[in-house]
Amino acid sequence: MRANWPDDDEPKPAPQPLRRIQALVNTVERPDGADRLADPSDARPWMIANGLLAPSAELTAADLALAIEVREALRALLIHNAGGPRPGPEAVAPLQRIAAKGRLQAAVGDGGVVTLRVDGDSVADRLAGLLPVIRDGQRDGTWALLKACGNDECRWVFYDSSRNHGGTWCDMASCGNKLKNRQFRARRRADGPSGQVPHQGGGQRAQPVE
Ligand SMILES: [Zn+2]
Known part of the structure; x- marks a missing residue:
């Protein structure tokens, strides 16, 4: 048990x-x-x-x-x-x-x-x-x-x-950030085959939270 x-x-x-x-x-x-x-x-x-x-x-x-x-x-x-x-x-x-x-x-x-x-x-x-x-x-x-x-x-x-x-996550630290990271990586993949984030006129992209 x-x-x-x-x-x-x-x-x-x-x-x-x-x-x-x-x-x-x-x-x-x-x-x-x-x-x-x-x-x-x-x-x-x-x-x-x-x-x-x-x-x-x-x-x-x-x-x-x-x-x-x-x-x-x-x-x-x-x-x-x-x-x-x-x-x-x-x-x-x-x-x-x-x-x-x-x-x-x-x-x-x-x-x-x-x-x-x-x-x-x-x-x-x-x-x-x-x-x-x-x-x-x-x-x-x-x-x-x-x-x-x-x-x-x-x-x-x-x-x-x-x-x-408006809560979405059972726990922000374990699930909310995990999903944000995943979406971030997916966006990065979609942005280019090299996996590089194109430079966009000095604008800041959201950074994933570990
Ligand atoms: Zn969860």
Whole structure:
């Protein structure tokens, strides 16, 4: 068992209950880091602790595959929140599947507070229980602040609590500058086969930040 998993120390945590979505999507450190859902013996305790598996239940291969599909569908939505492309039909299909199967029930608590919960205890039902969280966030504006990092090799999910809500990177130092460097190099390549930056009338070109 690893001592530390990708989301153990979340640098930009979302408020609950959106944090549940963030935790699921951040179970893997892309592109080639640890994946908490890769192995059932690691995935089972995590899913129980995060309410996605009943404590007494076994974790089947199909359940685990579904959780990973839903994780990646959510990531596609959160890439869109960060200004990326709108998720297509294939990207949202896993969410539509759990939505079609889940039976939502309204409950009215003391004081008249209305909540929605999923009737059922399977992994699919519990994953469907994330849908009202998304829906509430879409209505109160917090969903739009949950974003996948703009670095396509990273896509770590962060909550954008910056004042202008214009955050693009999970971390400026590790991802923002990396991408700026890449764009800088691409521009340089496009500028000439020698890789030299043509002199442009004494104008200063942006220098990459290491
Ligand atoms: Zn990142």
